[in-house]
Amino acid sequence: MGPLMLAVAIFGALMVLRWLLKNMNWWIHERPIGDKQYLLPPGHMGLPIIGNMWSFLLACKFSRPDTFVDSFVKKYGDTGIYKALMFGYPSVIVTTPETCKKVLMDDDKFEPGWPAATVELMGKKSFITIPYEEHKRLRRLTSASINGMDALSFYLTKIEDVAIFSLDKWSKMGEIEFLTELRRFTFRIIMDIFLGSEGDAVMHNLEKEYTALNLGLRAMKINLPGFAYRKALNARNKLVAVFRGVVDQRRKEMKENVHYRKTRDMIDGLINATDENGNKMDDRQIIDTMMMYLNAGHESSGHTTMWATVYLQQHPEIFQRAKAEQEEIIRKRPPTQARLTMKEIRQMPYLSKVIDESMRLLTFSLTVFREAKKDTYINGYLVPKGWRALVWFRSVHYDPKIYPNPMEFNPSRWDNFIPKATEFIPFDEVGCVQEMNLQSWKLQCFSITSFLITSLND
Template sequence: MNLLFLVFLFLLPILVLLRRRTKLSKRVPDPPGSFGIPIIGQSLGLLRAMRVNTAEKWVEARIRKYGPISKLSLFGKPTVFIYGQAANKLVFTSHDSIIANQQTQSIKMIIGERNLLELSGDDHKRVRAALVSFLKPESLKRYVEKMDEEVKEHLEMHWEGKQQVKVLPLMKTLTFNMICSLLFGLERGEERDKLLVCFQNMIEGMWSVPVNLPFTRYNRSLSASARIHNTLKDLLRQKKIELDQNTASPRQNLITSLLGMLNEDGTQVLTEKEIIDNITLVMIAGHDTSSVLITFIIRLLAKDPSVYASVLQEHEEIAKNKLPGHYSLTWEDLSKMKYTWRVAMETLRMVPPVFGGFRKALTDIEYEGYLIPKGWQIFWVTAMTHMDNNIFPEPLKFDPARFENQASIPPYCFIPFGGGPRICPGYEFARIETLVTIHYLVTRFTWKLSADDGFSRDPMPAPTQGLPMQIWPRKLS
């Protein structure tokens, strides 16, 4: 009986939405395709393809079968898949009255319903403005030195004196420590270590079928999410006391910055839940995307000697102008790492950390001669324009020169951080993390891959063995 009731609960929204049609739906057909198995739909097929790194082929097969738009069921909801430059523009620029932010039910429940990816209209603008005020370049300049310290301390603890390392787990540790230190003011210790374990459990179920049964990934992620939110509540209370006692500054970290934002009447700009949900979102974005990007840059440098030589030359030029011994990077140093960031952009083009995303149609939309019904989920995939030969000639070739003149790239075709008014507010934070880390890696070490059996997605791309490699210390030329 419980199983039948569960099936009914998941089928009910689909049945209701199928019945809701306006005058537009009478003259415009639904997209081709099918919803597949009740509740499950095509979710398991997509997740399976991601884990064996055939997700792009899975999507391409749909396109060959159905064309540029098709219907399916993902994570318990009726969905329309669209792709291409026009699709990306529709997703990233449509007015909030037409398309709303909405992630899968699993992401919504794990992060929290008041996170930026779920908000629209005035709420989205208010929360986004609060996050951008901390994450904009002018604000982040003062944190370069702190990032510099975190990277050097990490290398001393986990790289120096070693002959072999696994890159991805170490990069995840590094980016998590940066987030804890810079964004939360949570220094190294037992509390941070416990938070890391919870965090790793939480992100495992981000893309999962939202059936909350014992021993499922979704259930484990929800439990870990609850523990993290409780920890963040305690941190908020502690930071509030410190602000009230003037022992902390609103500029000290992201939590104090958000707590210190007040309306004219003295009330906080963001509620406690909004702060917690969006700090969770920033944790995930700053941890996963940056660690994946840095890992795949390191992988690329091991495979392409010419790119490696150019990156090394750029960083040696910066290092040789520093005083011997210990030194720290500055904001001005980062501005000189132009070639390195082009390498990062090309890495993001070929291996975007975010496979795709979801939106929700708030009204019936006519697109490509078909109807996207009100209430349905809209699914878009990042790599479909990144690997389009008409946009990026020879897309399988790694070529950082593509980004020497970014104005030549058609809008809404390079979207690792989204686009338009919905571009990721943490873009600059990721750039600084990446450049500082790569600088110290290439100037202090040389490396060779021990094994490279490709990568899978779960949902972020990850080398199948964590990218093991041999390392040697090096001296500046």
Template structure:
């Protein structure tokens, strides 16, 4: 992994800042139960440089090989316990989830909004989760198929004949689908463009060093976040004036009332709208980018997927009839490819939790206040659960994986509520892509970048052309 000097210095400063802010609030571990094995690294810095100056998968795998499936470290100034077994991940995320809370840096909460559901536990979290899940239920997703299909057709048409950075294109696509989900395709164009412009400013500043000084990415992002809140307030106000509550996500949030008939405040609604946009974008865009690469690198598999999709395409009169929800449910091979891409790429390599009390697990102490990181990638790439794990092999999903060994959307009360929407986006895009187009990757064929999600080198630049056009190389 390549990393410039400035980025490494940023991590050093962030580690020092985190240490200074938290050193007086971290309890000394109890002496009776031992801490997990491992190294805490340098004072203040811990092992931040080792994690962020190389492929993080190498860091995790090396640690697991040396210390086993539970080990301690220190990252960004925080003492951490990393867990690499299915049983441990389930312990933290499902069976004893009440002992661990979601944890994010304050700068992330400020950027998205403190009322976003994934920053919370308890009754408020469950209320918001039910609202989001109901708006993304299959009966509601059915109605989105025509609009998502139109978005896919328009995007691929604009890409035709050009070299595009796949990841960037897929981020825009995922954002557009997020807008459809939230506003139901009824958002005025000027709002859509302003939301997009300001959202991407926030997105750039989200992972920047959190110094609110004019000219920095973080400062620009904070200002853009305020504009997003203002626009969302205007949209909500206009809806109330019309007196009609739509059945999209925004309408669902605005119309909701709790046990005591209290409605969500506009700040609560806005924070959750922005949170859904964040949750719906980078992860889906990353998976789509990897799928294009995996298919490009496996011509026989690509032909098999094409055969499946051309069967559906032919049933629809080769484009004369629209794709249907039922047809997306019948894309068996394509579904296996999605699952194997999620396993192979493991876009979300781990998740962060924080122990709210001292916890004992398998004879080891996890002290209150320590970060806890279930390592999904280590589980997904464990040969005990997935034979020949470095090989891209969708056929492995002809049978279900062993319980608790496949966590592409997390698990428990904080699992991703939008996983079916993400799959629907992918089904529709893959259908039109392989049935109508061919593509060729430009530049390096290997290498990975971390932004912070794993994506192929340079965002996978690729040239796309309609199937009726034959390239000079004959590649497809």
């Protein structure tokens, strides 16, 4: 073959490769829906197979996740909905309160659609994967154990015990890595709430396993050595084995009534919970519920508390106002009271605004995944049946039309502002899961931040 023919062959091969790179995802995901493809929202599906994941992961790696969605907005305009290929699924990304509401609140058209890796790691009977009716049943079963007033008051005592222990420990350590210690702190609280006395014995080993599990929750489902999903799957298996052992032991003690203490930790509440038909949760449901709340409470509360503390240190005038609120509560206590109470928690309106503002700025959960149950239209654009819809929380929380000067830490913005349902989404869901998470999770943040504020110097 002469040089000219070789050059032509190489050029032709490059053109074919270019066509494949540009059109393979279109051929696989858009062409099959025929003329409806012209009703899809603007956007692009990235590289073959991996789609837009490379640019998404790069943005997250360099702590700039907003740049991922910003690139769609800059290229296609502020439509509030864009097509992409995410986690192996043809998807739309929704970015405004209106489009988010349509995806999150319409259970007739959308259902949970989490990536396969997340479903496997969180459990197929966890709240994020089960059908709506089963979701409601489990919510009724678990609400008293998790958010009942007796439960919250009991958790507050646990939190205070751990806070006193941890603050004393930190004071003797000199310099500490604050986030690491906060994560250990919150993990200890959660384990104590879930497992009671068993928590101390298993806490150290479980913390390492849970960290590995959390890192794999939104990773690609690549079950090969060295990949985050494989490490997370191994970690889940170890966590499940520990939780199953505890559940088995508790059931045995209850059945035999031998030295069984009427404890009030969460695992007892979940085992004893009964719905209106007399049905109880099976072991798989209990374990997957525990895994879900570990995910909801450990990483998010640690990061939120850390950033709330950082923001307070960066804004002395806000810190002084928050500290004055705490000192006033302590001043009004009767001499016989030494502990924080639920009544006092309700008397912290400014701290509540500090935590809400910290959650808004942090937006620990980037997105939630839903799946279209049938062809659906949002803002005139088609979301085909089976496609995923990703609700992008940060775009909502940083929308200047809702939050003026959105990058500014300003707790006072909440003074006369009550956000609509999809204008403030601090968790991975709205409705049932968010309501259940919010009270118990926010109690942790309130208590921890309160102790830190009263312990910090001006």
